Amino acid sequence: MNLNSIETDKARIVTVGVDRIDAAVAIRFKEQMRRETAAGPDRIILDLSKVDFIDSSGLGAIVASMKQLEAHRRLDLAGLRPMVSKVFRLTRMDTVFRLYASIDDAMAAPAG
Amino acid sequence: MNGAAPSQPRPTAPVMRDSFSVTFLASETEARERVCAVAQRLRRAGIATERAGEIELTLAEAVNNVVEHAYAGAAPGPVRLCCDLDGRRLGVRICDLGLALPEGRPPRGKAADLSCPRADLPEGGFGWFLIRAFASSVRYDRCRGRNVLALRFDL
Numbered sequence: 001m002n003l004n005s006i007e008t009d010k011a012r013i014v015t016v017g018v019d020r021i022d023a024a025v026a027i028r029f030k031e032q033m034r035r036e037t038a039a040g041p042d043r044i045i046l047d048l049s050k051v052d053f054i055d056s057s058g059l060g061a062i063v064a065s066m067k068q069l070e071a072h073r074r075l076d077l078a079g080l081r082p083m084v085s086k087v088f089r090l091t092r093m094d095t096v097f098r099l100y101a102s103i104d105d106a107m108a109a110p111a112g
Numbered sequence: 113m114n115g116a117a118p119s120q121p122r123p124t125a126p127v128m129r130d131s132f133s134v135t136f137l138a139s140e141t142e143a144r145e146r147v148c149a150v151a152q153r154l155r156r157a158g159i160a161t162e163r164a165g166e167i168e169l170t171l172a173e174a175v176n177n178v179v180e181h182a183y184a185g186a187a188p189g190p191v192r193l194c195c196d197l198d199g200r201r202l203g204v205r206i207c208d209l210g211l212a213l214p215e216g217r218p219p220r221g222k223a224a225d226l227s228c229p230r231a232d233l234p235e236g237g238f239g240w241f242l243i244r245a246f247a248s249s250v251r252y253d254r255c256r257g258r259n260v261l262a263l264r265f266d267l
Contacts, residue, residue: 023176024140053165055172056238064235071230083165090245091238092226 001028005036012040013103015047021058029058033065042073045106049079054087063093074098078106128158128267133194138183138208143175143191150193157197159267166246167202167265173239174206174261182210182259202265212254218261220244 002017014036021029037044046062054062066075078100080088088094100106134150136142151168155161171193178191194205213219221240226233244250248266252259 020144022140022144022172023179024144053168055169055176056236056242057176059238060235063233067231067233067235082162083169086166087169087242091224091241096226096230096233 001025001032003029003032003036007040008107010041011043011045011107012037013045013047015049016051019050020053021051021061022053022055023057026057026061030061030064030068033061034068037065037069037073037075043076044069044073045076045078045100045103047079047103048077048084049081049102051084052081054084059087059091059093063096066097076100076106076109078103126158127199128197129199130154130157130197131195133192135190135192138175138179138188138191138210140176140179143172143179146193147171147175150195154195154197154202159197159202163265163267167204170243170246170263170265171204171206173243174263177239178206178208178210178259182208184211186210200267202267204263204265206259206261206263208259209257210259212259213252216252216254218243218250218252 003014004017005012005014014033018025062077069075076098079102080099085099088097088099100109130153132153134146136146147168150171151164154167155164159167175191175193179188183189189209192207194207196203219240221244223241224234224237243263246265247263249264251262
């Protein structure tokens with residue numbers, strides 16, 4: 001599982017470097033997200049701009065990645081491609097996460 | 113002999129037709145590879161990118177159910193995907209020799225309840241919801257130790 005993160009003073013940006021988050025990688029994704037988000041800013045932005053396919057296991061792994069954060073920390077999602085965005089909208093997970101068109105949009109969004 | 117000019121055949125898009133099947137051992141990595149390849153073949157046959165993406169996701173969910181549930185606790189068994197593309201309709205039959213679906217029928221796939229504290233949000237149970245969202249019809253048969261899930265996709 002290829003995840004990379006950088007930290008700004010406001011957020012940690014975790015970039016997914018693969019084009020699929022599916023059942024074959026869901027557990028590894030969740031575990032690696034735990035490591036990437038173990039410490040650092042309260043806000044984490046997951047950059048999904050390279051991901052063009054997500055299934056229910058991948059969706060579950062992103063939800064799990066949020067749930068394993070301390071209660072005061074937050075996971076936002078950026079750069080959702082059409083099929084990924086569709087899965088979030090259909091399952092109404094777009095009401096659980098804040099979704100941004102791009103990392104720039106996410107960084108420009110007001111805090112809170 | 114009437115005087116009308118012979119009607120010219122109207123140009124139409126070629127009718128999409130293809131029929132093929134693939135058989136593989138039910139594992140997560142095989143499932144990914146084979147479903148990807150099926151989706152690619154369907155795109156090449158002329159199915160629009162967006163619909164092909166929905167079909168790919170639906171097949172991925174159905175095959176992952178076989179991997180995770182039908183062959184749960186057993187060595188991976190065979191899965192067979194039979195695709196029949198005929199014009200405006202695609203039929204896919206997914207067959208396996210694993211455990212029957214609980215209650216002998218496919219789950220209704222209700223939308224998950226998200227009106228709960230963050231710690232209680234569901235991490236699974238979206239699969240059947242997505243299958244039912246994208247497939248135009250779903251039929252399940254259990255016959256002599258074999259599961260047959262027949263999905264139809266209007267195109």
